[in-house]
Amino acid sequence: MTLRASAGYTQYADALITPQFGDRLIARGYCSFVAGDITDTDYAGDLTKCGDQITYFVDPEVAINEYQKNQVLDPQELESESVTMVVDRAKYYNVKLDRVDEKQICFIDKWVESFLRRAEYNMKRLLDPEVLMRMALETAPTNKGMGAGKESHSQDLGEIGNPVPITAANVIDVLTRLDVVLREACRWEDGQMFVVLPNVSRNALIASDLKAAYLTGMAQSPMLNGKFPMVICGFDVYFTDNVPKVPDLATNKTAYWIVAGNKKATGFAQQLEDHEIVSMEKSFGKFYRGLWVYGHKPFLRDALAALYATF
Numbered sequence: 001m002t003l004r005a006s007a008g009y010t011q012y013a014d015a016l017i018t019p020q021f022g023d024r025l026i027a028r029g030y031c032s033f034v035a036g037d038i039t040d041t042d043y044a045g046d047l048t049k050c051g052d053q054i055t056y057f058v059d060p061e062v063a064i065n066e067y068q069k070n071q072v073l074d075p076q077e078l079e080s081e082s083v084t085m086v087v088d089r090a091k092y093y094n095v096k097l098d099r100v101d102e103k104q105i106c107f108i109d110k111w112v113e114s115f116l117r118r119a120e121y122n123m124k125r126l127l128d129p130e131v132l133m134r135m136a137l138e139t140a141p142t143n144k145g146m147g148a149g150k151e152s153h154s155q156d157l158g159e160i161g162n163p164v165p166i167t168a169a170n171v172i173d174v175l176t177r178l179d180v181v182l183r184e185a186c187r188w189e190d191g192q193m194f195v196v197l198p199n200v201s202r203n204a205l206i207a208s209d210l211k212a213a214y215l216t217g218m219a220q221s222p223m224l225n226g227k228f229p230m231v232i233c234g235f236d237v238y239f240t241d242n243v244p245k246v247p248d249l250a251t252n253k254t255a256y257w258i259v260a261g262n263k264k265a266t267g268f269a270q271q272l273e274d275h276e277i278v279s280m281e282k283s284f285g286k287f288y289r290g291l292w293v294y295g296h297k298p299f300l301r302d303a304l305a306a307l308y309a310t311f
Contacts, residue, residue, distance in 0.1 A: 034238040035127040038194050038259075039268035039296060047269045047295075053086040054269070056299060085297035087271045091126065092291045093119045099284040116275070116288065123292055128242035131296050132196060135266055136244065136257040140302040143181050148305070150184045157181065158308035161250040166309045168207035175233045178260040178305045187262055187303035188234075195235040195260035198243040200311045205232075235260060253310045261304035270294040 047054050058081040065074065095115060102108050136144075146162060147153040155177040158164035166174055178195060182188050197205075210232065230237055248255040272293040277286050298304055 034196055034240050034242070035124070035131045035268070037236075037238065038196065038261075038263055039131060039266045040264045041268055041270075042264075047085075047087060047271050052088070053084055053295075055082050055084040057082045083297065083299050085267050085269060085295050085299070087269060087293060087295035089130075089295060090291065090293045091123055092289065093123075094287055094289040095119075096280075097286055097288065099286070102285070112288065116290075119290055123290075125242065128240060129244050131266070131268070132242065132259050133244040133257060134296065135259045135261070135298055135304050136306040138298045138301055139259070139261075139304040139306040140185070143185060143302060143304060144306040144308070148177070148181045150181075150302070152180070152184060155181050157306065158255075160248065160255075160308065163248055163251060163253070163255040164307065164309040166201065166204055166311050168204045171201070171204040171208045172210065172233065174307065174309065175235065178235070178307060179233055181305045182261060182303070185302040187265075187300065189262055190234065192263045193235050193261065194238060194263055195232075195258065196238045196240060196243055197258060198245070198256050198311070199239050199241050200256075202239065204311060248310065251310060255308055255310050258307040258309055259304060260307070262300065265300040265303035266296060266298045268294070268296045 060078040060080070062078070063076050097112075105111055142148065142150045142153075144157050145159050146156055148155040148157045156164060157177060164174055175195065179188070182193070244257040245254050246257075247253075270292065272291060275288075275290040277288055279286055
């Protein structure tokens with residue numbers, strides 16, 4: 001709406017004052033995504049060349065028995081266990097732009113560059129909840145639930161209907177439970193461990209004992225400068241709003257599937273990423289389109305731990 005004119009004064013905005021359009025585009029919000037940081041692309045192998053799946057064999061388990069002198073030895077037949085990742089997922093975008101519009105939009109190059117960048121960003125954002133949910137679902141049974149822990153069965157990581165309520169008072173304790181579970185599975189490796197937390201967890205963390213420097217390995221409390229450390233209880237910490245969440249009917253709260261584990265536990269293979277510009281056949285203009293074909297699979301299921309929690 002233009003500035004109002006007093007009675008008796010001609011409103012030139014209706015005829016002589018021309019609206020202007022700037023050639024700078026206002027950026028949309030760009031949130032972080034984590035799938036690329038918590039998966040391993042080394043499993044892709046020859047899938048980048050051809051084929052739609054790849055199978056790996058798990059180290060065979062060898063039994064150790066007591067021995068007495070001159071006893072007859074019992075032979076063991078090894079079991080062959082394998083895991084397979086299938087390239088079975090694909091996503092695309094397809095933007096139509098008429099030739100006349102291409103000519104008449106003054107900042108067409110910026111416009112095209114902007115929506116192509118946004119397409120790639122939106123694709124990565126879709127990956128996070130997909131990959132994280134699969135990790136949570138395929139985590140080894142001993143590494144989730146009310147009695148998690150391969151050896152102790154003593155760590156409460158929650159389950160549907162009984163989520164772990166996380167507060168400032170217990171958030172560090174709960175992160176330690178994930179540590180215990182992964183160590184009992186002999187899947188802890190310094191420098192390779194991660195945990196993905198929803199942004200809502202920041203409230204609990206900033207009011208917790210995180211201010212004690214010994215929890216982060218820092219010489220002084222990270223809270224002094226208002227920043228979160230990137231390593232807490234030995235985990236590289238990632239924050240994202242893409243942590244899978246579901247309504248927990250028993251508690252009438254939103255529950256989150258929080259995944260922790262080794263960065264090499266889950267394989268990710270992007271077989272195809274193709275972007276092209278195609279001329280329209282029945283009209284003047286172009287299609288700007290792109291295609292992603294990929295697959296992912298938790299190979300080391302006991303190298304992941306899944307926490308079902310509310311905040």
